[in-house]
Amino acid sequence: MQPKLNRLLRALAREGLEVTYDGRLYSVRLLGDANAPPAEVLLPPDLPVEGKAFQQLAHLAALKHPGGGEVLRVRATPDFHPGDSGVAIGSVLHTRGLVVPGAVGTDINCGMRLHVADLSVEDFLSRRDDFVERMKGHYFFGTRDVAMSSRASTALLRDGLPGWLLETLDTPLGCARGADLAQLDAEVDRVHLGGALHGNPSWAPDALTREGVVRDAGLATIGGGNHFVEVQRVEAVEDRARAWAWGVREGQLAFMIHSGSRDVGKHVGVAWRERTRKAWPQGAPFPESGILPLADEALVAGYLEAEATAANYAFLNRLLLAELLRQTLRELFGDVEAPLVYDVPHNLTLPYEGGWLARKGACPAGDGQPVIIPGSMGATSFLMVGCGDARSLESASHGAGRARSRFSMSRGGADHSEAALGLSGVDCISLRAERRVEEAPAAYKPIRPVVDSQVEAGIVREVARLAPLLTFKA
Ligand SMILES: Nc1nc2c(ncn2[C@@H]2O[C@H](COP(=O)(O)OP(=O)(O)OP(=O)(O)O)[C@@H](O)[C@H]2O)c(=O)[nH]1
Numbered sequence: 156m157q158p159k160l161n162r163l164l165r166a167l168a169r170e171g172l173e174v175t176y177d178g179r180l181y182s183v184r185l186l187g188d189a190n191a192p193p194a195e196v197l198l199p200p201d202l203p204v205e206g207k208a209f210q211q212l213a214h215l216a217a218l219k220h221p222g223g224g225e226v227l228r229v230r231a232t233p234d235f236h237p238g239d240s241g242v243a244i245g246s247v248l249h250t251r252g253l254v255v256p257g258a259v260g261t262d263i264n265c266g267m268r269l270h271v272a273d274l275s276v277e278d279f280l281s282r283r284d285d286f287v288e289r290m291k292g293h294y295f296f297g298t299r300d301v302a303m304s305s306r307a308s309t310a311l312l313r314d315g316l317p318g319w320l321l322e323t324l325d326t327p328l329g330c331a332r333g334a335d336l337a338q339l340d341a342e343v344d345r346v347h348l349g350g351a352l353h354g355n356p357s358w359a360p361d362a363l364t365r366e367g368v369v370r371d372a373g374l375a376t377i378g379g380g381n382h383f384v385e386v387q388r389v390e391a392v393e394d395r396a397r398a399w400a401w402g403v404r405e406g407q408l409a410f411m412i413h414s415g416s417r418d419v420g421k422h423v424g425v426a427w428r429e430r431t432r433k434a435w436p437q438g439a440p441f442p443e444s445g446i447l448p449l450a451d452e453a454l455v456a457g458y459l460e461a462e463a464t465a466a467n468y469a470f471l472n473r474l475l476l477a478e479l480l481r482q483t484l485r486e487l488f489g490d491v492e493a494p495l496v497y498d499v500p501h502n503l504t505l506p507y508e509g510g511w512l513a514r515k516g517a518c519p520a521g522d523g524q525p526v527i528i529p530g531s532m533g534a535t536s537f538l539m540v541g542c543g544d545a546r547s548l549e550s551a552s553h554g555a556g557r558a559r560s561r562f563s564m565s566r567g568g569a570d571h572s573e574a575a576l577g578l579s580g581v582d583c584i585s586l587r588a589e590r591r592v593e594e595a596p597a598a599y600k601p602i603r604p605v606v607d608s609q610v611e612a613g614i615v616r617e618v619a620r621l622a623p624l625l626t627f628k629a
């Protein structure tokens with residue numbers, strides 16, 4: 156191990172990085188930048204180390220703005236890997252006096268939502284084909300109706316789920332018509348932050364606030380790539396008391412939803428990438444990484460409001476994805492309830508210790524909070540509880556982490572056998588055949604060491620394990 160590690164550290168040094176490792180935590184900085192705050196990565200020895208991700212992290216820690224503000228600390232979760240836009244997935248950034256739109260990216264408030272249902276796997280599988288056909292219609296072919304009044308849409312974007320619900324109680328349209336609004340009302344409190352941030356509809360695409368009925372084709376769709384809706388079985392419960400309190404029991408069916416703010420996040424993210432670039436002080440050199448912070452108070456406030464607007468939309472998107480699922484369960488199995496366990500964002504900027512915490516692909520892990528860590532469509536996923544660990548900036552991994560790029564999975568010459576891809580026994584429902592390959596279990600890191608390292612570090616504790624039954628990927 157030792158010689159291999161020394162070789163690795165020397166190789167990183169040749170790339171301009173100063174790296175130390177204590178067997179668990181890497182500490183990374185740009186060579187010669189003694190003033191940069193620490194960037195730490197929790198990574199057990201048996202997980203791959205990616206030079207590019209280390210580099211992205213060190214650049215994030217070295218960010219400065221001529222107008223002031225500072226990066227206080229950077230931390231990465233063990234699922235971390237290089238990001239396409241210059242910021243590593245799994246980065247958590249603590250700042251004061253500046254915010255970094257690129258440290259959240261365009262899929263604002265991408266997150267994980269978990270429901271459980273008292274329905275046996277046998278009963279469920281006996282109607283698997285019916286279920287799949289109906290859900291394909293809803294998720295892929297637009298057979299659903301998710302209309303809302305422009306008043307509900309405006310209230311949602313401004314005040315989040317509670318605002319949407321208030322308007323929907325008066326004028327239930329579309330999906331909400333068949334919903335148990337009292338149940339939704341009770342559940343909204345369980346969503347992280349109550350599903351509400353302070354937004355402003357003027358940041359959203361016009362189509363969402365135009366007078367009348369809003370029919371948004373993107374709402375309640377999963378989105379491409381690694382987003383998914385998965386049916387799982389609660390395979391084992393480790394923390395019985397907590398699981399019970401959260402309504403989770405062994406043998407139940409579970410539904411895990413991974414989706415974000417769709418076109419609204421894109422709209423906000425792209426607009427603010429441009430604004431942030433334009434706001435960079437004239438004459439000041441561009442940071443080498445291309446990642447630009449905002450320091451001007453009014454611009455920071457404007458960005459956070461725009462981010463919140465998209466975040467509110469993402470909360471509703473996940474709620475409606477779940478609602479369609481619930482309605483279909485009722486159609487097929489009668490009076491089945493599928494209550495919410497939790498809904499948690501992993502791409503978001505939130506206030507933290509007098510400054511801001513931007514998470515990009517990291518799950519909040521405050522003391523007692525539910526933490527949802529998916530594995531892959533062929534591996535265990537985990538329901539955990541946060542320990543509020545300050546050293547990790549109260550953040551856990553949001554998955555196992557991609558180990559191989561989509562391109563490397565799908566290129567010719569790669570071994571595409573079911574066994575090599577880890578696809579044996581996997582039930583993946585998608586309209587695109589290549590998804591099965593790009594998103595195969597072999598594309599992701601092993602989930603066990605990712606989870607164990609975070610338990611050992613005192614970041615999370617295990618509550619329950621979930622085994623995949625079938626997975627929808629757009
Ligand atoms: N249970 C389950 N988990 C999955 C599936 N696909 C991906 N995951 C996990 O979900 C985690 C989070 O997904 P993303 O945020 O989209 O993936 P990521 O690791 O950030 O990867 P990129 O964004 O593509 O770089 C991944 O790291 C995987 O561990 C799936 O089909 N089922």
Ligand SMILES: [Mn+2]
Pocket residue numbers: 265266413501
């Ligand atoms: Mn995500």
Ligand SMILES: [Mn+2]
Pocket residue numbers: 244516
């Ligand atoms: Mn992600």
